[in-house]
Amino acid sequence: MTVERTQYRVDEPIDAVATFAYAGPKAWEELSGSGSGPILFGIEQSDGPIDNGFWQHDDCKRHVLERDGPLVQGFQKGAAFGASDPMADFWRDYVAEPDLRLPAGHYRLTALVELIVGRGCDGPPLDLRASVEVTVR
Numbered sequence: 092m093t094v095e096r097t098q099y100r101v102d103e104p105i106d107a108v109a110t111f112a113y114a115g116p117k118a119w120e121e122l123s124g125s126g127s128g129p130i131l132f133g134i135e136q137s138d139g140p141i142d143n144g145f146w147q148h149d150d151c152k153r154h155v156l157e158r159d160g161p162l163v164q165g166f167q168k169g170a171a172f173g174a175s176d177p178m179a180d181f182w183r184d185y186v187a188e189p190d191l192r193l194p195a196g197h198y199r200l201t202a203l204v205e206l207i208v209g210r211g212c213d214g215p216p217l218d219l220r221a222s223v224e225v226t227v228r
Contacts, residue, residue, distance in 0.1 A: 109202030112161035
Protein backbone atom coordinates (compact mmCIF):
# COMPACT_ATOMS: atom_id res chain seq x y z
CA MET A 92 0.00 0.00 0.00
CA THR A 93 1.48 3.30 -1.03
CA VAL A 94 0.49 6.95 -1.11
CA GLU A 95 2.11 9.80 -2.95
CA ARG A 96 2.82 11.52 0.38
CA THR A 97 1.58 11.43 3.99
CA GLN A 98 0.23 15.01 4.28
CA TYR A 99 -2.84 16.26 2.38
CA ARG A 100 -5.13 19.27 2.41
CA VAL A 101 -8.87 18.98 3.07
CA ASP A 102 -10.69 17.98 -0.14
CA GLU A 103 -7.42 17.17 -1.93
CA PRO A 104 -7.52 13.76 -3.69
CA ILE A 105 -5.44 11.09 -1.96
CA ASP A 106 -3.75 8.79 -4.46
CA ALA A 107 -3.50 5.45 -2.61
CA VAL A 108 -2.46 2.29 -4.47
CA ALA A 109 -2.14 -1.34 -3.37
CA THR A 110 0.07 -3.93 -5.04
CA PHE A 111 -0.40 -7.69 -4.62
CA ALA A 112 2.10 -10.06 -6.22
CA TYR A 113 2.70 -13.79 -6.41
CA ALA A 114 6.33 -14.96 -6.44
CA GLY A 115 5.83 -18.70 -6.00
CA PRO A 116 7.16 -21.63 -8.03
CA LYS A 117 4.17 -22.02 -10.39
CA ALA A 118 3.41 -19.79 -13.40
CA TRP A 119 0.17 -18.69 -11.72
CA GLU A 120 -1.88 -19.31 -8.59
CA GLU A 121 -5.62 -19.78 -8.46
CA LEU A 122 -7.39 -18.03 -5.61
CA SER A 123 -11.01 -17.53 -4.62
CA GLY A 124 -12.85 -15.00 -2.51
CA SER A 125 -15.21 -12.07 -2.56
CA GLY A 126 -16.53 -10.83 -5.88
CA SER A 127 -15.70 -7.35 -4.57
CA GLY A 128 -12.16 -8.05 -5.75
CA PRO A 129 -8.97 -9.59 -4.49
CA ILE A 130 -7.95 -6.37 -2.71
CA LEU A 131 -10.33 -4.71 -0.26
CA PHE A 132 -9.79 -1.26 1.23
CA GLY A 133 -10.60 0.31 4.58
CA ILE A 134 -10.26 3.67 6.32
CA GLU A 135 -9.92 4.23 10.05
CA GLN A 136 -9.73 7.74 11.53
CA SER A 137 -7.66 7.74 14.74
CA ASP A 138 -9.00 11.11 15.91
CA GLY A 139 -12.62 10.89 14.78
CA PRO A 140 -15.62 8.74 13.85
CA ILE A 141 -14.72 7.55 10.34
CA ASP A 142 -14.26 3.77 10.16
CA ASN A 143 -15.69 1.88 7.20
CA GLY A 144 -14.20 -1.55 7.92
CA PHE A 145 -13.76 -3.78 4.89
CA TRP A 146 -17.00 -3.78 2.95
CA GLN A 147 -17.34 -6.72 0.56
CA HIS A 148 -19.87 -8.87 -1.27
CA ASP A 149 -20.56 -12.21 0.39
CA ASP A 150 -20.01 -14.38 -2.68
CA CYS A 151 -17.24 -16.54 -4.11
CA LYS A 152 -15.34 -15.60 -7.25
CA ARG A 153 -12.25 -17.05 -8.93
CA HIS A 154 -9.13 -14.88 -9.04
CA VAL A 155 -5.91 -15.79 -10.87
CA LEU A 156 -2.58 -14.19 -10.01
CA GLU A 157 0.33 -14.71 -12.41
CA ARG A 158 3.89 -15.00 -11.15
CA ASP A 159 5.75 -11.75 -11.77
CA GLY A 160 2.50 -10.09 -12.89
CA PRO A 161 1.50 -8.01 -9.87
CA LEU A 162 -2.03 -6.74 -9.43
CA VAL A 163 -1.89 -2.96 -8.93
CA GLN A 164 -5.15 -1.40 -7.79
CA GLY A 165 -6.08 2.14 -6.84
CA PHE A 166 -8.08 2.71 -3.65
CA GLN A 167 -11.67 1.57 -4.11
CA LYS A 168 -14.41 2.88 -1.88
CA GLY A 169 -17.16 0.91 -0.24
CA ALA A 170 -19.53 1.55 2.63
CA ALA A 171 -22.63 -0.02 4.12
CA PHE A 172 -24.94 2.18 6.18
CA GLY A 173 -28.57 2.74 6.97
CA ALA A 174 -30.68 5.90 6.81
CA SER A 175 -30.63 6.17 10.63
CA ASP A 176 -26.81 6.01 10.77
CA PRO A 177 -25.55 9.32 12.24
CA MET A 178 -22.81 9.28 9.56
CA ALA A 179 -25.27 8.54 6.68
CA ASP A 180 -24.80 11.96 5.01
CA PHE A 181 -21.02 11.60 5.15
CA TRP A 182 -21.08 8.06 3.71
CA ARG A 183 -23.52 9.03 0.95
CA ASP A 184 -21.21 11.88 -0.14
CA TYR A 185 -18.12 9.70 0.31
CA VAL A 186 -19.27 6.95 -2.08
CA ALA A 187 -20.67 9.47 -4.59
CA GLU A 188 -17.29 11.23 -4.96
CA PRO A 189 -15.01 9.24 -7.33
CA ASP A 190 -11.76 10.42 -5.69
CA LEU A 191 -10.65 9.60 -2.15
CA ARG A 192 -11.12 12.90 -0.31
CA LEU A 193 -11.29 13.12 3.48
CA PRO A 194 -12.03 15.78 6.09
CA ALA A 195 -9.30 16.98 8.48
CA GLY A 196 -7.87 14.23 10.66
CA HIS A 197 -5.40 11.38 11.02
CA TYR A 198 -6.18 8.22 9.04
CA ARG A 199 -4.96 4.68 8.52
CA LEU A 200 -5.64 3.46 4.97
CA THR A 201 -5.47 -0.33 4.73
CA ALA A 202 -5.41 -2.79 1.84
CA LEU A 203 -6.66 -6.26 2.74
CA VAL A 204 -6.23 -9.49 0.80
CA GLU A 205 -8.51 -12.08 2.36
CA LEU A 206 -8.60 -14.96 -0.11
CA ILE A 207 -8.53 -18.74 -0.24
CA VAL A 208 -5.81 -20.63 -2.10
CA GLY A 209 -7.66 -22.77 -4.65
CA ARG A 210 -11.17 -22.90 -6.11
CA GLY A 211 -14.55 -22.60 -4.47
CA CYS A 212 -13.55 -20.67 -1.35
CA ASP A 213 -12.54 -23.92 0.34
CA GLY A 214 -8.83 -24.17 1.08
CA PRO A 215 -5.96 -22.57 2.98
CA PRO A 216 -6.72 -18.90 3.77
CA LEU A 217 -4.64 -15.82 3.05
CA ASP A 218 -5.05 -12.81 5.34
CA LEU A 219 -2.62 -10.11 4.25
CA ARG A 220 -2.79 -6.45 5.30
CA ALA A 221 -0.76 -3.39 4.45
CA SER A 222 -1.44 0.08 5.86
CA VAL A 223 -0.24 3.64 5.49
CA GLU A 224 -1.04 6.61 7.68
CA VAL A 225 -1.95 10.02 6.33
CA THR A 226 -2.83 13.37 7.87
CA VAL A 227 -5.39 15.70 6.30
CA ARG A 228 -5.31 19.38 7.36
